[in-house]
Amino acid sequence: MRYHLVLAMAMAVTASNASAQAGADPDRAVAGSGIQVRGWQGRTDRAEQRIADVRFVAMGTGYHLTNGPHAILWHQDNVATGDYTVRARLTKTPRSTSTHEESYGVFIGGSDLTGPRQNYLYCVVFGTGTVMVRHRDGADTHTLMGKTANASVSKMSDRGATDEVALWVRGGRVGCSVNGTEVFSAARADMIGPGKLVSTDGVFGVRASHNLDLHIEGPTISRP
Template identity: 35%
Template structure:
């Protein structure tokens, strides 16, 4: 009788190599430093994530500029941008169009970008906010800081409403919105509600101070995209 051990070993090795290849596609990439970085849009501010800040990076290692009425963002470290004058209260919807001209232009796997709402104490150690962001591969994420980060749909979640780029280097556009209505907070992508959360589960110890607050935009590290038609609408 021929031993099955060599075949079992080969199958195990193939599985290991395949798993390794999958994880290699999602391997972390180092934060870039954007040449000529900083914020040149009047009235806007920004803060990089704590890990980048501890590593000595700042908003000067990413870039927020403006061409006409379109915001242009290139990162660098993951960062949140806002204008303190942009405040939303009560029931509202904050939306914008995000365009990634070249999918994965600065990274080796998809990175998200999206809408921030409920910003309180932004730029401080006690900041809190929530964001809804899309990836150009059909995934999205809803996450918050309060002031520690908290996940609201895992690391990412797929949804058919999220547009997919045709391939690396190809363009992809997402219409992203966050809505506060009654006792619900929703993430809306390309006109479809992809996630709804109870306000009572968000405005609580360790999470949000309130759903009233400053709104803005959020970009993961090593991402290159534009933002247009950032606006707030009320009932």
């Protein structure tokens, strides 16, 4: 009787592990990886991930990103202060290999991006027509707007999905727009402080979840 019980438990554990592995979506290896554009650098979400497993190259009037791990990328000279709008046009191509819903967009207010207290605000879209706004503080993330369906966000098709994602600071407010439509807004004063943004002044760049293939135009900055 004990033998059959132990065998049944072992089979249950094996089945559970197989199910978990089937649902997993590990970072994929990317051939010819690395940041290959002068002045750009990046950081992965987790210490065990390598920015060398992200492929970032100049292409046409923009850049092409093929990643393994989740990452942010920025140019060393891209710093925004005062009132401004940072925007990028991002196309998720059908070559993206992720089996899960993954996101891509822009970030602002970046500080200590290569250190232990990285801090930035990001707005990202998903190929399912949803958008999300989060804040990163060291190893912690704070969701300011969870995944929310919005008609302004493109949905993935067999030809891909293209969106212009913008984060802006103006008139004492901070917000995100997708394809010209405001999807999030909050008082700037409520966004800054302990456990929040250090400042809306800071580095800006792009953010992408893992196993994506993206064409990126931007990010660019404009001022009132």
